Amino acid sequence: MKNRLHYTFLIALFVMLGLMSLHYLPEINLCGKTFRKVDLLSDIRCDVHVADTLNLDSLFSEPVVKPPFVDSCKAGIECIEDYSDSTEYGMSHFYEALSDIENRQSPVRIAYFGDSFIEGDILTADLRNLLQTEFGGKGVGYVSITSKFPGFRPTVRHSFSGWTSHNVTDSVGFIRNRQGIANSYFNATEGAYTSLEATSKYASCLDGCTASSIFYLTDDSLYISAEINGSSEQKFRVKGDSTLQCLTVNGNIKKVKWNIEKSSQDALFYAVTMDSNNGIILDNFSTRGSSGQQLLGIPSSLLKKYNKLRKYDLIVLQYGLNVAFEGGLDYGYYKDGMKFVIQHFKKAFPDASILIVGIGDRETKDENGNLRTMPAVKGLIRSQQMLAAETNVAFWNLYNAMGGEGSMSKMVNSNPAMANYDYTHINFRGGKHIAGLLFDAIMYGKEQYEKRKSYEMQ
Incomplete structure (x- = not known):
């Protein structure tokens, strides 16, 4: 019998030569994305100089930054850029609300919209805690009826049963004009419930609340009950209405369970809350995979009703992870689309x-296998800044606040790590760090607003 062992070495040689030859193939593009070249010798090959081909000045004219009072920002703070005009959609209303918070009859509410960067209350949990510690307030705020990963969120214990869930990310069956402010809606079977239990595990301000509400829309009457702290129960029979409604219970609430005892098939439910009657309330509205443009699908009539039932003093829009792509330079199309969302x-x-909170640092590998900031990030940041300038709202440069070029890599490699190994998403430690940076920017902006107001009154 012949010895054919040498064929194994020949096959291995041909495979190796074939893989090495792949390095010399031209660039392969698919759906606008460029595949990285295969290079078996990358560890011993001399690094190729990789130029950053993004010339921002060739894409956009420099927007004029108009700080409200000072010509330069305080060292160590990435200041909020306010592009507001006479309509005052910049930060003035929010700063005024914070300044007058002790005299208000209602809490100062923040709606923080974003993608998976803030999923599970990452970043927003710590920003909420900092603001509630400074200005008062309790509770986690607005929580959708169900959640795909309820255990991932450490700021509230969430349990539920008996619901059919509909989310904007569903591939089929989602009806856009039924969705609420969190891009979702829920149908109840008889006996459905949603329970929220306070926890001080993450922050002391979350150990209880003084008010809880349930938001719903129904044309027919409903029978709902609220069970507080496992014992006290309040029963409600609510009449049908063509617009958004909410029921609220008050007390020293550690746990609240909303039960749907009788519901019509077409009734829509949206969320339950844990709030306080003063201080700061911050609601997290995270949608994984979102670019932000899905917010345009929320019916205007429903949003206007939210403005009556849950009036927000500040709306934060933080998107970009699902917009930036390798090789993307000009994001003018995205800016133009988001203008409609702002309006x-x-x-x-x-x-x-x-x-508007700009995209943070996001890293990718160059031809030499070295990590660097994705060039597309800088182009997207400029478009987001221009979006704020053209719509007369405010902008905060998260990329600069993080430290700019290579900052995500530093967060990943910090001890303990503050970001994940996808070099795109932060973890809760990273969220705490960034929340501190944004809190400092807000407090400094408030200070400058008060100085300007005092100066104008003289």
């Missing part, structure tokens, strides 16, 4: 301040 919210919340 949508301005009409629904005419008194609210609006803040």
Whole structure:
């Protein structure tokens, strides 16, 4: 019998030569994305100089930054850029609300919209805690009826049963004009419930609340009960209405369970809340995979009703992870699309301040296998800044606040790590760090607003 062992070495040689030859193939593009070249010798090959081909000045004219009072920002703070005009959709309304918070009859409410960067209350949990510690307030705020990953969110214990869930990310069966402010809606079977239990595990301000509400829309009457702290129960029979409604219970609430005892098939439910009657309330509206443009699908009539039932003083829009792509330079199309979203919210919340938070650092590997900031990030940031300037709202440069070029890599490699190994998403430690940076920017902006107001009154 012949010895054919040498064929194994020949096959291995041909495979190796074939893989090495792949390095010399031209660039392969698919759906606008360029595949990285295969290079078996990358560890021993001399690094190729990789130029950053993004010339921002060739894409956009420099927007004029108009700080409200000072010509330069305080060292160590990435200041909020306010592009508001006479309509005052910049930060003035929010700063005024904070300044007058002790005299208000209602809490100062913040709606923080974003993608998976803030999923599970990452970043927003710590920003809420900092603001509630400074200005008062309790509770986690607005929580959708169900959640795909309820255990991932450490700021509330959430349990539920008996619901059919509909989310904007569903591939089929989602009806856009039924969705609420969180891009979702829920149908109840008889006996359905949603329970929220306070926890001080993450922050002391979350150990209880003084008010809880349930938001719903129904044309027919409903029978609902609220069970507080496992014992006290309040029963409600509510009449049908063509617009958004909410029921509220008050007390020293550690746990609240909303039960749907009898419901019509067409009744829509949206969320339950844990709030306080003063201080700060911050609601997290995270949608995984979102670019932000899905917010345009929320019916205007419903948003206007939210403005009456849950009036927001500040609306934050933080998107970009699902917009930036390798090789993308000009995001003017995205800016133009988001203008409609801004206008949508301005009409629904005419008194609210609006803040756009730019995309943070996101890293990718170059031809040498070295990590660097994705060039597309800088182009997207400029478009987001221009979006704020052209719609007269405020802008905060998260990329600069994080430290700019290579900052995500530093967060990943910090000890303990503050970001994930996808070099795109932060973890809760990273969220705490960034929340501190944004809190400092807000407090400094408030200070400058008060100085300007005092100066104008002299």
